[in-house]
Amino acid sequence: MPLRRTFITGIGVVSPHGDNLDEVFDRVFAGESSVRKVPIEANGSRCDMLLSPVDFEPGHLIPKMSGRFMARATKMAVVAAHHALEASGLLVSGAGPAEAGIYLGCGLGGSDELQAHYERFLADPPRRLRAASTPMIMASGPASHISMQYGITGPTMTYSIACVSSAVAIGEAFRAIRHGYLDTALAGGTEAQLNAGALAGWRELSVLASEHTTGAEASSRPFDAQRTGLVLGEGSIILVLESEDAARARGAEPLAEIVGYGVSSDAYNLTEPSSDGQTRAMRLALEDASVAGERIGYVNAHATGTLLGDRVEAEAIRNTFGSHADKLAVSSTKSVHGHLIGAASALETALTVRMLQTGRIAPTANLTDPDPECDLDCVPLVGREAPGLEYALTNSFAFGGSNATLVLRKVLAS
Amino acid sequence: MTPYMFLAQVLSEKYDVDPDTISPEATLTELGLDSLTIVELLFDVEDEFGIEIPEERATFQTLAEAAALVDELVQAKGG
Numbered sequence: 001m002p003l004r005r006t007f008i009t010g011i012g013v014v015s016p017h018g019d020n021l022d023e024v025f026d027r028v029f030a031g032e033s034s035v036r037k038v039p040i041e042a043n044g045s046r047c048d049m050l051l052s053p054v055d056f057e058p059g060h061l062i063p064k065m066s067g068r069f070m071a072r073a074t075k076m077a078v079v080a081a082h083h084a085l086e087a088s089g090l091l092v093s094g095a096g097p098a099e100a101g102i103y104l105g106c107g108l109g110g111s112d113e114l115q116a117h118y119e120r121f122l123a124d125p126p127r128r129l130r131a132a133s134t135p136m137i138m139a140s141g142p143a144s145h146i147s148m149q150y151g152i153t154g155p156t157m158t159y160s161i162a163c164v165s166s167a168v169a170i171g172e173a174f175r176a177i178r179h180g181y182l183d184t185a186l187a188g189g190t191e192a193q194l195n196a197g198a199l200a201g202w203r204e205l206s207v208l209a210s211e212h213t214t215g216a217e218a219s220s221r222p223f224d225a226q227r228t229g230l231v232l233g234e235g236s237i238i239l240v241l242e243s244e245d246a247a248r249a250r251g252a253e254p255l256a257e258i259v260g261y262g263v264s265s266d267a268y269n270l271t272e273p274s275s276d277g278q279t280r281a282m283r284l285a286l287e288d289a290s291v292a293g294e295r296i297g298y299v300n301a302h303a304t305g306t307l308l309g310d311r312v313e314a315e316a317i318r319n320t321f322g323s324h325a326d327k328l329a330v331s332s333t334k335s336v337h338g339h340l341i342g343a344a345s346a347l348e349t350a351l352t353v354r355m356l357q358t359g360r361i362a363p364t365a366n367l368t369d370p371d372p373e374c375d376l377d378c379v380p381l382v383g384r385e386a387p388g389l390e391y392a393l394t395n396s397f398a399f400g401g402s403n404a405t406l407v408l409r410k411v412l413a414s
Numbered sequence: 415m416t417p418y419m420f421l422a423q424v425l426s427e428k429y430d431v432d433p434d435t436i437s438p439e440a441t442l443t444e445l446g447l448d449s450l451t452i453v454e455l456l457f458d459v460e461d462e463f464g465i466e467i468p469e470e471r472a473t474f475q476t477l478a479e480a481a482a483l484v485d486e487l488v489q490a491k492g493g
Binding site: 063064065068069120128130132135 | 427428429430447450451453454457460466481
């Protein structure tokens with residue numbers, strides 16, 4: 001069977017910048033940050049943390065009965081799936097395409113519910129754990145609820161691979177369609193772990209940013225010499241992927257094409273990245289796409305704003321592209337939306353789709369003092385017009401040494 | 415609030431059960447609750463009345479039977 005082309009025909013977002021993708025992209029392109037100080041309470045004390053939260057209200061999109069069994073990450077995913085199906089034109093009387101598959105990334109599952117249930121159980125005196133706690137906490141809960149709510153009966157897959165979760169979910173859905181296993185898939189990620197327990201763990205890792213002197217919103221600073229770490233965010237972003245035949249048969253308007261996917265492991269260190277593994281993911285993705293590196297115009301970097309992570313990625317981009325690295329535009333949109341962990345790649349893929357559609361490259365915000373060790377064109381501060389942009393990469397790299405890269409292509413007028 | 419009133423209120427407010435279908439004779443299954451949801455409902459009841467419903471006593475079918483069990487457990491607790 002010949003390989004089939006795979007198009008993105010709808011995108012749904014529940015993001016720190018809102019749930020309208022056009023508006024989200026405009027704000028990201030303008031370098032408008034969603035990072036702010038959020039009070040977090042634990043053990044009777046309260047502290048402000050730099051976060052990129054979602055102002056989330058599912059409203060009528062989640063029935064009360066089923067909502068009782070959904071963690072925050074699940075609710076966000078169910079709403080993002082609704083938006084994605086609606087945008088693609090595949091939502092009919094509240095149901096999605098029955099034969100579709102669901103490919104979702106999620107890092108920590110129902111982290112908020114885990115904390116709430118265990119707090120109760122470990123309290124003095126202890127209380128019984130809710131019967132619903134286990135199915136609410138499980139990382140596959142979001143995909144399961146999407147399947148139930150929209151009547152989708154194909155494979156329901158969840159990939160929990162830290163920060164590459166949703167890149168792998170999209171990549172695996174792409175492969176399933178490309179090789180003829182599926183015609184349609186919902187693919188993306190969800191993450192909601194901005195609760196005291198999860199945040200305490202992150203803080204001890206010493207990877208979180210401190211507040212920049214110019215304000216909270218300027219604290220996520222990938223590629224900048226004044227960077228101090230990453231800012232955690234939350235949200236859910238889901239894409240509708242369809243085979244070319246399926247999309248054309250119903251006259252769907254493709255937003256962009258996925259043409260390549262590369263995935264690799266460092267086999268090196270739990271938290272420290274390796275440029276070799278990252279380079280391999282990018283090369284495999286280009287090879288998969290049968291596209292020469294010279295044709296890539298933009299890389300949406302994983303760059304989270306940690307010194308080691310940014311520098312290793314810059315080195316990997318150089319290793320992958322050679323002299324073409326000097327002609328590449330590279331930006332980290334995490335500078336404005338923070339790091340959504342299991343949903344990060346999906347958000348960055350969605351933004352890259354908008355960049356290909358509009359020919360406008362979003363900047364790396366807050367990049368006022370470039371790190372000389374990241375010697376790339378990181379599109380500092382101001383977005384850029386790039387009408388000829390045809391191919392773009394999105395990079396995602398994770399704790400545990402997992403790396404995933406997607407290659408996207410603009411849909412050219414036929 | 416009596417156990418029955420509480421059950422009726424929670425079912426309509428938190429579980430989207432149509433208030434017109436709620437009656438003492440209605441079974442929880444008839445009202446659209448699956449097994450996991452019934453256990454969740456009992457959790458709400460336990461929290462509200464400060465009781466623990468032993469698993470072997472959770473054999474009721476109708477709302478009236480459920481309310482009677484809660485009444486009995488509240489009395490036994492000294493409430």
